[in-house]
Amino acid sequence: MPRPPAVPLEVSPLSSRTGGRRGSRLARCARWLGLDRNPLRRGTDRIETAICLAVLILLVTAVPGAAIAAGQWADQVATRQVRAEYASHHQVSAVLLTQAPGTKTSGASSSKPEVPVLARWVPPGLPEWSGQVLALEGGPTGSTVRIWVDARGAVTDAPAERRDVISDVCIAVLLTCIAAPAALFGLAALARACSTVARLTAWDAEWPSIGPRWTGHRT
16 A cells, blocks of 8 residues: 655744744853854963853852851851850849939839949859949849859850840851852952953064054955
């Protein structure tokens, strides 16, 4: 039984147009990356393109990794600092030796300002101390306030909280995200400037032999 004649396949104009656009995009991308076979492209041009590609790859891969590493490092440092402060700082009760300056008011105690007043306290395992502490305005003599003391027994600030650690981590990550791209862009700009100087120097060296040919051809 004879076979039916083969029907030639028709190429859709849309598919050919799409393939042409895709090919032109790839060609433009290759030209931008310096991967084409342009005979006018010098070695300095290819080096400059390679550096720009390296900077682009580092921006996509290394900068996020550096930000994560900086955040982890800052978190570890801040956490160790918080633990060390909690290990060396102690909270004790200080007894006011005089009445705190100010007048007694009937308002809430949280709304009263704190003022320095003479007090005494006994650090753990150390002799008794006396000095200025912060107490609510108008506090009576003999009342107690909670204070933080260091390993020597002197009044000090309260240990850092976890939120302070988180803020330190955020600052470290932010600085890394700003400094790393800036350094990479600076490196790319420096490489491009050096490539431009080398290219201009090569043009100046070759122009005495090439320039007269062009001038003679034009005339």
